[in-house]
Amino acid sequence: MAEPITPLKTVGHPTPRIDAVDRVTGRATYSRDVTLPGMLYARVLRSPHPHARIRRIDTTKAAALSGVKAIVTHENCTVVWGAGGIAGGRQYVDEVKAITKQRRYAFNNPVRFVGDPVAAVAAVDRHVAEEALQRIVVDYEMLPFVLDHEEALTPDAPKIWPEGNLSLDVENQAKPLAQRRGNVDEALGRAAHVFEDRYSTQFVHNAQMEPRACVAAWEGDKLTVYTPTGGIANCRHDIARDLGLPDEKVRVVCRYMGGNFGNKNQNQDSDLIAASLAKLAGAPVKLEFSRKEDFIGMHGRWPTTQYYTVGVADDGTVDAIRLRAVSGMGPYRKNSGGMAGLDLYGCGNAEGIIQPAYTNKTVSGNFRGPEFPQGYFGIQSMMDDVAYRMKMDPVEFVLKNMARTAPGNAPFTNFTLEECIRRGAELFDWKRRWHPQPGSDPGPLKRGAGMAFMEFRSGIGQSSAVITLNGKGQYTLFVGVTDVGGGAKTTMGLIAAEELGVPLSKVEVVWGDTDRCPYSVGESGSRTTIMTGYAVIEAARDLKRQIAANGSPAGEQVVIASATPNPTMEGRKVRNAFGAHFVEVEVDVELGHVRVAKYLSVADCGRLINPLSAKGQMAGGAIQGIGMTLHEDLIYDQRTGQPLTAGFYYDRIPTHRDAPEIEVLFVESDDGYGAYGAKSLGESGKAPGPAAIANAIFNATGHRFKDLPITRAKILGALA
Amino acid sequence: MAKPTDDHEISRRELLEGAGATLAAVATVSALEAQPAAAQSVTTNDTVPRTTIRVAVNGMRHRIEVEDRWTLAELLRDRLGLTGTKLGCERGECGACTVLLDGTPVYSCSHLAVWADGRSVQTVEGLARDGRLDPLQQTFAEHDAPQCGFCTSGQLMSARALLNANPHPTADDVRAAMAGNLCRCSNYNRYVEAILAAAASPRSRG
CATH class of the missing domain: 3.30.365.10 (Aldehyde oxidase/xanthine dehydrogenase, molybdopterin binding domain)
Structure with a gap:
């Protein structure tokens, strides 16, 4: 169980953003302005x-x-x-x-x-x-x-670079991304049941x-x-x-x-x-x-093709996972091309070999949890299918097989995944909504439920902050954040106010200008709250020490405090956010339409600095996941290599009418790291979404859709 | 030979005035087909047609010379400095540029400035009155409706038009009225909550 967190004075209370009025009056200045x-x-x-x-x-x-x-x-x-x-x-x-x-x-x-x-x-x-x-x-x-990433790796494919279409790594080596533990061949050889399947995901901008x-x-x-x-x-x-x-x-x-x-x-x-x-x-x-x-x-999520082989014992214990995969990078490798998922399972034998391939499509790059939603879709669809074939409830299957330690048996700073899943299943009323026999509703509107879970990296690291106090008692916090939507400058202001013991209104936040602000890690990797938050706490402590030693500034005096902490983990510990998504869908098998009828996102993202913005992040991530699962796709004309769906309309990102109400349940914890125990949050809200929705569609229809997006055409094609 | 790949083959004015069939044709023209460079008549700044229009923007009356090819969004943003109106797609897909034209929400990217002649335009800068925020602005801020905030002005203007026409909408009414305003942060739940809260506020007809 997560230990109850100690309430704080300023941090942890729902707070409108410090720049909310600028955002609703048109005064907020974007680059084009x-x-x-x-x-x-x-x-x-x-x-x-x-x-x-x-x-x-x-x-x-x-x-x-x-x-x-x-x-x-x-x-x-x-x-x-x-x-x-x-x-x-x-x-x-x-x-x-x-x-x-x-x-x-x-x-x-x-x-x-x-x-x-x-x-x-x-x-x-x-x-x-x-x-x-x-x-x-x-x-x-x-x-x-060449457009298709698997075809790009065949011997006769046109070469996009002289070295071939398997992307070179940072040492100019044409090597796939490889991950291994245990002995997969041996484990598959002795497995009572072996399952194989192929899953694919699309380019999502x-x-x-x-x-x-x-x-x-x-x-x-x-x-x-x-x-x-x-x-x-x-x-x-x-x-x-x-x-x-x-x-x-x-x-x-x-x-x-x-x-x-x-x-x-x-x-x-x-x-x-x-x-x-x-x-x-x-x-x-x-x-x-x-x-x-x-x-x-620009760029979007790399498309993938994933081949899984899974060995399972009679009691449903997963003993071996093999992944062979190809990701499509476009002609330049802007990011890794990796896929997350193997670390979700505790089984001692796992092997992943992923080949990032060049194609003549638009460039792939990081998109909200770069390796996660597509990797999770593949492996958690696969495992949902294994659970079905082993005649197990997917929740029981996950509780049995999920990783309770990090790879190499490294301990987590805390482990709340089981609590997230159990509380989520109860709140969602899983036993009632999940159909033991998939597709058993008479139709044409068929309901079903699915779930998926996450263990999302939540590292700590170096960043900087500067705080000043002038003779008038005004605190100014200088942080190199932008606030790309997650609320970073308000978050940083809340942390400073908490540590200084003053109201948020007493802290002026200066941001967004390299001539005025110290280094910040940047709002990527869901780490600003953790890393820059740490630096804000340390800078505030430095300021308090200076005041304790020399007294408060008077007149034109200014006290300047700064910090660039580089915290490290104790021992081999690994820090993760945890969570699970539970989804009920209603599939109209005559129209092929999927309606998300109920969506519950459960997460331990550590302590919430601003619950108001945190909830919006989780809900937004879930709805982006709905778009990825059901319709978004950058489609190419195979003959000419032209992108056909470039733009909001043809790509079909979700609209107001596609967005169900997202219920969010936070299981807050404080593992002693991060800013007051805050873990990563922004990206994680999307990670398990596509897998959970796809599993719900299987439960509703009895048909396993293995290629994203699961469009009306695919549903009608499979069920008609 | 030059083969422009973007929508540049066709001028803004032709695009906006074109029928749906024109749009479809543009979308399917293969860039592999030969397209003579500058097939369109090219006008320079010196010869571009201009028209003087009268337009009231946020209650202020302007008599202003505009280029015929300017969109309403260009007039507002580049000429009048009202950059609260955002351009997300410039082709009528996202709603970020929504303004009220004689009280009706329109995409200002898909409306020519000359079409506003003799009419009244309201933008996000005109929502607050006498230093008092519109109830929608108040509830948008309180409910943390803007995440990145780029779509917010358009969401506000569509919501204002909705509440003007229907002061007590249901959540479904709101989703239907707002369907043309995309939010990639996908904070749709919060936008709906905020609009319903504004409708319930005593100042909602303000």
Whole structure:
């Protein structure tokens, strides 16, 4: 059982955001809202072909257009976008950029996907820039292309890079991601039951509401970039490295950001292109992406194909899991391509071999729990099916087989998963909603229930904070956060107020500007509350120590306190958030329509700093999971390599009418780490969703849908 | 030869004025088919048609010369500095740019500025009166409805139009009226709660 947490004075109480009024009055300033004197507008010309060599680019007609101020192409802009590819999931390591054989430039030749930037124009307004793009003449030599990630690894597939289509890792090795424990072959050999199956997941775009926009301005040799980023410090370092500048010569500002959802804790090509154009034109430049450009030019969740072999004893104990998988990275490896799931089960014999493959589709990258929802869908659909075949209740099967320690028998800081599952099953009324015989409702509206669970990484680590107190008694907290939606600046303010023992209103929070704020880890990996929160606590303690030693400041005096703690775990301990989702669906077997009738998300994310925002995070994650499970998909025309569903409408992200009420039950705990025991939260709310919904659809229909998304067409095709 | 890959083949004005068939044709034009560069008539800033319009924005009357190709969103954001209206897609899919035109919610990205001639526009900046927040703004803040906040202005304007027409909606009424306002943070539950709370507030007709 989770120990009851000790209530705190400021932390843990539902609190509206400190900038809520700015958000509801239109005063919140996003990157595209920034306008500078003499500013130009820029647009990007993109490849219409999935794979082609540029023989020649003629920009003379575009340059001749009145109002055009600068044009960049691969010929006059050779900036390498370090974070854009060939990262193996370690994009902040400068040495990787230096050694990699597979560089991604801001403008590439050959172009490797529909949407690869070919040229960019800065002009007096966006209409002139758009017209100039039409006057650029590009002579392409078509190259053969490959779209499917499994086909890409066959011997006859067109090679996207000279080294082949198995992505190189950070050491230039074409090696798959491999994970092993125990002896899988032996365990499968002795297993009483062996099950095999194949699951697949689709490309799902982050599709944050704010399309990419960036304003770049040079003052002498100093560059200021207003850009949407969840990590101003890392974004600045990336821009500086890619442009060959010292970090201090780059300032990154992000006051507000219209959604992150992954891979925004670094720079983007738009930052480099805008900076290059601004330098060339000698004027500030605002670069805007259209929604379609954002869809094909940014990134989304990597599609996967997953083959499982599972060995089970007569009593339902899982003894062996083998995973062979391929993930589709697009032509540049922006992130790892990994899949989570094997660590969910306690069985001593497991092996996963995942091949990240290049394709000529748009680039894959991190999206809310990068390895989780798709990996969990595969393995937890597989295990739900094993439970069915072993004639076991899925909840009992999970309680029997879930991992109670981390791999290598490393202990968790605390373990609340069983409590999450038991309390969830009771609140959800699992026994009543789950059908022992799948598909047994008479129809046409068939109900069924499914569940899935999570163990989500919740590490600790280094970040910084500065707090000042002036002679008027005003506290100012400087933190390098943006608040991409999770409420970071309010969270940081609450933590400071708690530790200082003052009301939140006494703490002014300064954020979103590298010239004013110290390093923060960036709002990715669900770690700002933990890591930057730690730093805020330590800075507050430093301030209190100084005041205790020297007294409070008077008149024009200011006391300055700062901290850059780098906490570590005790021994081999592993820290995780835990949770389970319980879903009831109603499937109309005549129309193929799935309605989520009941959705319960249970989670131990440690202590909640702001329960108001925490609940919204969990509900939002669940609804994103519904979109991924039932309809979102970036579909390609196989003949031409063109993306057909780029945009909100055709991709079908959830709307108000798709969103059921999400019940959220937090099982709060304090394991002694994090800021007051806070664990990771933001990403975890989505992780088990697709598996839970898919399992509910199986329970309702008796048919196992193994390929996401589970569209009406697939349901009708299977059940008609 | 140039083969523009985006929607740039067609001007904004043609796109907005085009019938559904035009839109469908644009969507299916394969970029592999030869497209002569600059097939459209190209106008520069010097020759672009302009029209002087009269428009009231948040109660303030303007007489202003606009380029015929400007959208209403461009007029509001770039010319009048009202950047509270957000552009999420510029093709009528997401609702972030929703404003009220003579009280009716419209997507300002899909409406030309010249069409606002003689009409009255309300944006998010015009919701608060005399320094007092609209009840919707109040409940949106209290219920933590904005996560990233980018869709919020549009959600507010659609919700204002709903409550003007139907002061006491059900949750289903709200979802139906708000179906054109996407929220990728998916804080839909909170938006519905906040709108119902505003409807229940004594100042709801404010």
